[in-house]
Amino acid sequence: MTIFVGVVDDHPLVVRGLDTALSSVEDIRVVASGGTVTEARQIAARADIDVMLLDIRLPDGNGLVLLDSIAKDRHCPVVILSSFETPQYVSTALKYGARGFMLKTAPLDELVSAIRRVAAGGSAFTAEQLLEANSRSVRLTAREREIVRLIVDGRSNDEIAAAVGSSRKTVEARLTRLYDRLGIASRVELALRAERGGWLEVASTDGKPGGAQT
Amino acid sequence: MGAAPARILERTLTRGEGFPHLSRDALRYTVSRAAQRLLAVAALVLGMAATAAAVEGYAIAGVDPENPGGVVAAVSPTGFAWRDGIRPGQLVVALEDSTTPGGWRLETTDAAGLHTSREQPIDDALRASLPLALLALLVGGCAVVFTRTHRRWVAPVAAIGFALAGIPLWLQGVPEISTAAMAGAGFLPFWLFAERAPPRWRVIGRAAVGVTAVGWIACRLGASPSYDALESFRGVGAGYGTAAVIALATVPRLLRGEGFHVIRPRLADLLAVSLVGGVALILMFSVHLSAAAVFIAIALALVAVPTTRFIGRRLERVFFADLRAQVELEASEAERARLARDLHDVPLQELTSVIRHLEVVPAARESADRLRAVAQQLRETATELRPPVLDDLGLGAALDFLASQSSDDGVMVMSVVADTSGPHLEHRPPADVELAVFRIAQEAVTNAIQHAAATAIDISGDVQHDAVSITVHDDGRGLTHDRQHEAAQVGRLGLASMRRRAEAIDADLAVSGSSSGTRVSIRWAR
Numbered sequence: 001m002t003i004f005v006g007v008v009d010d011h012p013l014v015v016r017g018l019d020t021a022l023s024s025v026e027d028i029r030v031v032a033s034g035g036t037v038t039e040a041r042q043i044a045a046r047a048d049i050d051v052m053l054l055d056i057r058l059p060d061g062n063g064l065v066l067l068d069s070i071a072k073d074r075h076c077p078v079v080i081l082s083s084f085e086t087p088q089y090v091s092t093a094l095k096y097g098a099r100g101f102m103l104k105t106a107p108l109d110e111l112v113s114a115i116r117r118v119a120a121g122g123s124a125f126t127a128e129q130l131l132e133a134n135s136r137s138v139r140l141t142a143r144e145r146e147i148v149r150l151i152v153d154g155r156s157n158d159e160i161a162a163a164v165g166s167s168r169k170t171v172e173a174r175l176t177r178l179y180d181r182l183g184i185a186s187r188v189e190l191a192l193r194a195e196r197g198g199w200l201e202v203a204s205t206d207g208k209p210g211g212a213q214t
Numbered sequence: 215m216g217a218a219p220a221r222i223l224e225r226t227l228t229r230g231e232g233f234p235h236l237s238r239d240a241l242r243y244t245v246s247r248a249a250q251r252l253l254a255v256a257a258l259v260l261g262m263a264a265t266a267a268a269v270e271g272y273a274i275a276g277v278d279p280e281n282p283g284g285v286v287a288a289v290s291p292t293g294f295a296w297r298d299g300i301r302p303g304q305l306v307v308a309l310e311d312s313t314t315p316g317g318w319r320l321e322t323t324d325a326a327g328l329h330t331s332r333e334q335p336i337d338d339a340l341r342a343s344l345p346l347a348l349l350a351l352l353v354g355g356c357a358v359v360f361t362r363t364h365r366r367w368v369a370p371v372a373a374i375g376f377a378l379a380g381i382p383l384w385l386q387g388v389p390e391i392s393t394a395a396m397a398g399a400g401f402l403p404f405w406l407f408a409e410r411a412p413p414r415w416r417v418i419g420r421a422a423v424g425v426t427a428v429g430w431i432a433c434r435l436g437a438s439p440s441y442d443a444l445e446s447f448r449g450v451g452a453g454y455g456t457a458a459v460i461a462l463a464t465v466p467r468l469l470r471g472e473g474f475h476v477i478r479p480r481l482a483d484l485l486a487v488s489l490v491g492g493v494a495l496i497l498m499f500s501v502h503l504s505a506a507a508v509f510i511a512i513a514l515a516l517v518a519v520p521t522t523r524f525i526g527r528r529l530e531r532v533f534f535a536d537l538r539a540q541v542e543l544e545a546s547e548a549e550r551a552r553l554a555r556d557l558h559d560v561p562l563q564e565l566t567s568v569i570r571h572l573e574v575v576p577a578a579r580e581s582a583d584r585l586r587a588v589a590q591q592l593r594e595t596a597t598e599l600r601p602p603v604l605d606d607l608g609l610g611a612a613l614d615f616l617a618s619q620s621s622d623d624g625v626m627v628m629s630v631v632a633d634t635s636g637p638h639l640e641h642r643p644p645a646d647v648e649l650a651v652f653r654i655a656q657e658a659v660t661n662a663i664q665h666a667a668a669t670a671i672d673i674s675g676d677v678q679h680d681a682v683s684i685t686v687h688d689d690g691r692g693l694t695h696d697r698q699h700e701a702a703q704v705g706r707l708g709l710a711s712m713r714r715r716a717e718a719i720d721a722d723l724a725v726s727g728s729s730s731g732t733r734v735s736i737r738w739a740r
Binding site for chain 2: 011013014016017018020021024056057062064065068083084086087088089092104105107108140141142143144181
């Protein structure tokens, strides 16, 4: 079975390069290409396209914004091909329903296996990318983490206030804000979610991502 | 513009590295520089002389000559009678009307001898020529300034100065000076015309102009009958010639589409020249000083021109420093954005395409990998210039990126910013606000790490399309009020640039510190 691929990038050289590289693979054929958000929208709506490779920076807009705007419509699976990769890009792509995120310079075999996986109905995000993106969904500041730790230990607000050296009012205000942000109703729920989600352990793994993976 | 080649030549000459073919140019350059200076100084001196002459028309005696009673009763020290040596208490020897109507002659005597003062009838035309004389003074001053700034214009401006100064001098009846001035005004334009002629004609033309000028002065002073014919020729020359020289310097350039060579003297220079003129005027009108004294005063004032210019620049720096810093900041941001965009648009995309082409050639695998490393370096450089996350995803994501990038083993930077806007441009704050807030947060994080030895830094707040509120809070050695003040004074810690950025987007910036950390808050609302 042949996989039909659409490519959207505003640099003709990049499109041609992708075309050359992908046509060397037996089961993949580039059947559509474009350079703008408008063209991307048309390609996404085509029923005969199995996977669309989409750039972020396009002359008439942003590929990620397009993805969000067609989220409710039926469209072919999209893999974002970006010039830059940072966890922020990956989590945004994930949030808007992309099926994969790759650097434009990613090796061909990785690109091919991503296309195959997505065409088969799977996801092309790597485990690393997913972990990084998830660790971003619940985040606590240093002070919040301290408070959450004390709550998990079963301390009262007065005890927490004494431990962190601030007033009870301040602690309560912080907790209220935290509940609002995370959609949590009680301190028991907070403690449970913190323990299950491993919130208190992420501290040292939040190192330098900075788009270092090429 | 016109001064550039000359300056290069000057540098070459003082270095003495020897460009033999330049020696003739060097000589010409030296001579023309000397001639320009001479012309400029002559124009200025004539301007002074003309002003002094015209002011004489306003001079008052400061003594009542009608006083018949043997002894001079009172003399004003600001009048010309005082200058002539008349003092109160002197014996009046003679008081008589002069031959011209309205004039008189006063003779007094004291222990020092005889003193004479005379009033000439006031010449209305001379009085009326004062504006011309002042203009001549101003133009002469400009010619001197132009020897340093706009050399091409020294000679034409000096010619105008000569023409202006010649009129009051002529009315006052000083044939020697007015003749020389008028000669200069008449013949200078032709001298300049000759400069544009082919080399051989240039020599002949200049010789002709020189001989005619000298002959004209000789005829004038010797009252020769041929003077009248030459005078009419000179009168036409002074007017049309000057206009033609200026037109010649500008019109062909305009026709060639090179644009008008605009004279833009520095504000400080014009200020200095006007100051000289003003001081001269006050001295001659209110104090009735003699022309010689005023000349000396003007000469002193001219010596002060460099000082005035120096002070002017200092003032300019003090008053406009902030504006300049702001403009520089904006220019530098624009330049960074342009560079980052160029890196992304051209080399990075070209590399991507080359990598794709190499990949299908099995033998070139290694080269493709090497090029991937190069692409990564380009990405890092572009990111450092301007984080792509900020443009592509918005402020919230960019602050998150800042936090993850600034964190390392010793410092934990956390960004918890509620950003409801996301990458949708229409839901985001204006780009300049995003950039300013990002740079302020970046500066605050850098300060906390580098100067306050912080170990935990929190970036919190929220971002909406019409309101942004971000706080950067660290646990380092805080900025106490004193240290903050001190830091701001020596311009360290980037506090000044943070403040400037906040001002540029009309946002409130609050920096507070205690021993337990520093808090930087920025608040913007549409």
